[in-house]
Amino acid sequence: MDGSSTQWIPRPPSTRVDAFRGARRILRGVAGWLWLASAALAQAAKIGDLTEVRWTEQALRFASLSDPAVRHACLGTVLLGVSCGLLGGFLVVRRMALLGDALSHAVLPGVALGFLWNLEKDPLAIFVGALVAGFAGSAVVSLITRTTRLKEDTALGMVLATFFGAGLCLMSMFQRLPTGNKSGIESFLFGQAAALGPGDLQLMGVVTALVVGMLAVGYKEFLLVSFDPGFARVLALPTRWLERVLLLLLAFAVVAALQAVGVVLVSAMLIIPAATASLLTDRFHRMLLWSAAIGAVSGLSGAFLSFLGTRLPTGPFMVLSAGLFFGAALVFSPRHGVWPRWNRQRSQRLRVAQENTLKAIYQVLESGGFPGETVPVGALAARRRIDREAALGEIGALVRGEFATLSGDTVALTPSGWQRACAIVRNHRLWELYLTQDACIAPDHVHDDAEKIEHVLGEATVRELERRLPRTDVDPHGRPIPSVPAPAPGGRAPGDRPQGGVIGYGGRP
Amino acid sequence: MTLVPDFSVQRVFVDPWTTGIDSHGMMALVTFLVGCTCGLVGNFLILRRMALMGDAISHSVLPGIAVAFLLTGSRGIGAMVLGAFVAAFATHLLVEGITRYSRVRPDAAIGIAFSTLFALGVVLVAVFADRVDLDQDCVLNGELPMIPLEPPVHLGSLSLGPPPLVRLAGLLVASVLLLALFYKELLLTSFDPGLAAALGLPVSAVHHGLMLWLALAVVASFEAVGAILVIALLILPGATAAILTERMVPRLVLGVVHAALSAIGGMHLSVALDCSPAGASVVAGGAWFTLAWLFSPTAGWVPRWWRSRGAA
Numbered sequence: 001m002d003g004s005s006t007q008w009i010p011r012p013p014s015t016r017v018d019a020f021r022g023a024r025r026i027l028r029g030v031a032g033w034l035w036l037a038s039a040a041l042a043q044a045a046k047i048g049d050l051t052e053v054r055w056t057e058q059a060l061r062f063a064s065l066s067d068p069a070v071r072h073a074c075l076g077t078v079l080l081g082v083s084c085g086l087l088g089g090f091l092v093v094r095r096m097a098l099l100g101d102a103l104s105h106a107v108l109p110g111v112a113l114g115f116l117w118n119l120e121k122d123p124l125a126i127f128v129g130a131l132v133a134g135f136a137g138s139a140v141v142s143l144i145t146r147t148t149r150l151k152e153d154t155a156l157g158m159v160l161a162t163f164f165g166a167g168l169c170l171m172s173m174f175q176r177l178p179t180g181n182k183s184g185i186e187s188f189l190f191g192q193a194a195a196l197g198p199g200d201l202q203l204m205g206v207v208t209a210l211v212v213g214m215l216a217v218g219y220k221e222f223l224l225v226s227f228d229p230g231f232a233r234v235l236a237l238p239t240r241w242l243e244r245v246l247l248l249l250l251a252f253a254v255v256a257a258l259q260a261v262g263v264v265l266v267s268a269m270l271i272i273p274a275a276t277a278s279l280l281t282d283r284f285h286r287m288l289l290w291s292a293a294i295g296a297v298s299g300l301s302g303a304f305l306s307f308l309g310t311r312l313p314t315g316p317f318m319v320l321s322a323g324l325f326f327g328a329a330l331v332f333s334p335r336h337g338v339w340p341r342w343n344r345q346r347s348q349r350l351r352v353a354q355e356n357t358l359k360a361i362y363q364v365l366e367s368g369g370f371p372g373e374t375v376p377v378g379a380l381a382a383r384r385r386i387d388r389e390a391a392l393g394e395i396g397a398l399v400r401g402e403f404a405t406l407s408g409d410t411v412a413l414t415p416s417g418w419q420r421a422c423a424i425v426r427n428h429r430l431w432e433l434y435l436t437q438d439a440c441i442a443p444d445h446v447h448d449d450a451e452k453i454e455h456v457l458g459e460a461t462v463r464e465l466e467r468r469l470p471r472t473d474v475d476p477h478g479r480p481i482p483s484v485p486a487p488a489p490g491g492r493a494p495g496d497r498p499q500g501g502v503i504g505y506g507g508r509p
Numbered sequence: 510m511t512l513v514p515d516f517s518v519q520r521v522f523v524d525p526w527t528t529g530i531d532s533h534g535m536m537a538l539v540t541f542l543v544g545c546t547c548g549l550v551g552n553f554l555i556l557r558r559m560a561l562m563g564d565a566i567s568h569s570v571l572p573g574i575a576v577a578f579l580l581t582g583s584r585g586i587g588a589m590v591l592g593a594f595v596a597a598f599a600t601h602l603l604v605e606g607i608t609r610y611s612r613v614r615p616d617a618a619i620g621i622a623f624s625t626l627f628a629l630g631v632v633l634v635a636v637f638a639d640r641v642d643l644d645q646d647c648v649l650n651g652e653l654p655m656i657p658l659e660p661p662v663h664l665g666s667l668s669l670g671p672p673p674l675v676r677l678a679g680l681l682v683a684s685v686l687l688l689a690l691f692y693k694e695l696l697l698t699s700f701d702p703g704l705a706a707a708l709g710l711p712v713s714a715v716h717h718g719l720m721l722w723l724a725l726a727v728v729a730s731f732e733a734v735g736a737i738l739v740i741a742l743l744i745l746p747g748a749t750a751a752i753l754t755e756r757m758v759p760r761l762v763l764g765v766v767h768a769a770l771s772a773i774g775g776m777h778l779s780v781a782l783d784c785s786p787a788g789a790s791v792v793a794g795g796a797w798f799t800l801a802w803l804f805s806p807t808a809g810w811v812p813r814w815w816r817s818r819g820a821a
Contacts, residue, residue, distance in 0.1 A: 095617075097619075098561055144802070150555070150751060154555050156561065161744065165790075165791030166792050168785050169778075271621055274617075309636065316628035317632060336612060338610050
């Protein structure tokens with residue numbers, strides 16, 4: 001527990017520029033690869049309808065990638081995961097997660113109207129229709145929040161549901177059409193990756209390349225606008241235009257993803273991978289890359305799972321696998337996960353408990369004028385104000401950490417235990433001294449504070465205290481402050497405590 | 510090939526009230542009852558800025574309902590309500606848990622919790638399609654057209670109407686009674702939770718009670734309008750009323766009026782276009798909101814424009 005680790009140390013500017021360059025290079029690489037891949041696969045044949053088959057055969061068929069439908073589904077869901085993951089990162093850090101939800105539901109009437117254009121699944125018409133509807137929806141949301149006293153959540157919910165209702169009306173009208181290819185439009189609700197055609201893939205490839213390209217070119221500007229819009233304005237960046245570009249890219253990504261994941265669950269593919277990534281790392285460009293990767297993997301597994309059965313929707317499976325990733329990150333993420341954090345807290349509690357026992361042993365020795373090297377268990381229990389059983393439990397923890405040995409009814413400190421005990425007592429008394437001398441606090445008010453801070457004073461802080469304090473041999477209550485013996489081979493017994501010698505922390509001068 | 514049927518006053522405006530009263534009138538009545546209950550809850554949701562919690566709960570009841578079907582194998586209303594409750598409560602816990610134990614913000618936490626649960630529900634419905642008497646269309650659209658066909662409930666010799674209608678009417682009566690009883694507490698905890706707590710009102714109990722009421726309203730509406738359009742019925746009446754007046758009691762009354770107008774407008778729209786009645790009533794509700802937005806005496810665009818013209 002080094003005190004300095006909590007300080008924020010600014011990186012020198014040169015490494016920042018390097019980080020930006022690194023992120024850009026990676027994003028450009030991804031863009032190039034995606035472009036090539038989409039161009040190559042867009043030529044593949046159209047899919048046949050899925051028939052009733054066993055799921056093991058389906059799994060093999062999926063894994064062998066021999067079927068063009070499978071290749072289309074894989075590529076499409078990966079493209080979707082990348083573009084939604086990247087843009088979702090911006091939505092999540094800007095706390096606009098629910099805008100994605102509203103936008104994705106609001107595109108439904110546009111999809112239906114695009115379908116109406118020539119009554120078949122024309123990717124471009126549907127894309128344009130959905131885009132127009134999405135923009136209309138977000139424009140209405142901002143108009144409502146600006147001109148009425150309704151709050152944003154109300155406006156979002158209202159627009160989401162009304163547009164979606166209009167879309168459902170239009171779709172229920174198509175269902176009466178005798179000629180209409182109904183299966184084409186129904187897959188837009190919950191997604192059907194197996195129904196992706198070459199045209200859809202080309203569209204998704206273009207959109208993903210656009211998203212990756214724009215983010216690579218303007219990464220620094222988008223980052224600044226998202227984290228500190230005020231500063232961005234001061235720098236004379238065109239913040240409103242940057243935000244509009246982000247919204248445009250978002251609408252592109254949502255609309256391109258519709259066919260594979262469905263209107264209802266697109267927003268989940270925006271939010272969940274990005275939120276998962278935010279649990280894994282603290283740096284934004286790494287978060288974007290994680291988010292894109294998680295999006296792609298969830299997309300792939302969604303495509304795979306929905307391929308196992310007949311006519312299963314892809315979107316829900318995709319969202320479920322993304323949800324599993326989120327759950328795993330929530331629990332096991334090394335930095336922010338519940339389990340590692342709980343472990344850290346537990347080991348810290350253990351350490352604090354050990355240090356308190358060590359301190360008590362030191363105090364028992366000290367009160368007797370360091371008569372020998374051992375302490376009776378009863379004296380320790382009395383000092384800690386606990387019963388014998390609890391004292392034996394605490395000693396057991398020390399013995400396991402090799403800080404002490406227990407023989408019969410007496411405890412003896414090992415050299416490392418003696419060192420730790422001296423260090424903790426020294427921390428405590430130095431802090432009391434500092435509080436009374438530098439902070440002018442009465443000597444009878446400083447103990448409780450020191451009792452807490454003794455466990456977390458790092459070496460740098462102890463050195464600083466030693467430098468500041470004129471005398472470091474006696475604490476405000478008149479007891480000597482021990483120095484910390486060097487971990488000499490064979491160690492030192494409590495008896496040969498160096499008297500008043502201030503040789504610094506850890507025994508170094 | 511006719512996408513939009515030919516318009517005739519007789520077919521669109523007269524028939525639903527005369528020959529079609531048994532089907533269209535019944536559907537409009539059900540929509541009105543759903544809209545009333547949801548609108549009453551929704552007014553308080555809007556005040557507390559919890560509109561999207563309604564969205565979340567309306568999505569996440571789906572897996573609860575699907576699991577209840579799978580376990581009981583029937584459409585027992587008790588199992589369905591119980592399953593939906595459990596799911597709604599699970600959403601609540603998930604959102605709280607995610608925001609407490611991680612640094613994910615509440616908006617993203619709501620989005621994650623309800624979309625994952627909804628996805629689970631759709632997967633259950635799709636995978637066990639042969640065992641669950643629900644389909645993806647019903648999840649989205651509700652099954653309003655089926656309700657008039659159900660055999661009516663009889664009380665003695667009196668025919669009360671189809672079971673969903675009776676349930677919804679009961680829920681509405683219970684809602685109005687509860688609202689009358691706890692109106693003061695609800696109002697104070699919504700506007701000034703600090704003062705309410707200082708006066709000794711059980712703020713968090715009122716909050717949980719409201720969530721319970723919301724869950725009930727959502728479960729009852731699921732059958733009628735499906736999982737997604739519920740949010741419109743929750744928010745639109747309250748939002749329209751909030752544009753028209755600032756006082757709470759008139760807001761509640763206007764919400765009821767809005768529900769009635771949307772039900773009637775939706776009926777005519779769905780007859781005119783021959784489209785999904787649930788979707789049509791939501792579109793009608795949106796249209797009434799737009800009218801209020803344009804012509805509200807205090808905040809409307811047109812009166813404001815008129816006044817500014819007079820001033821110039």
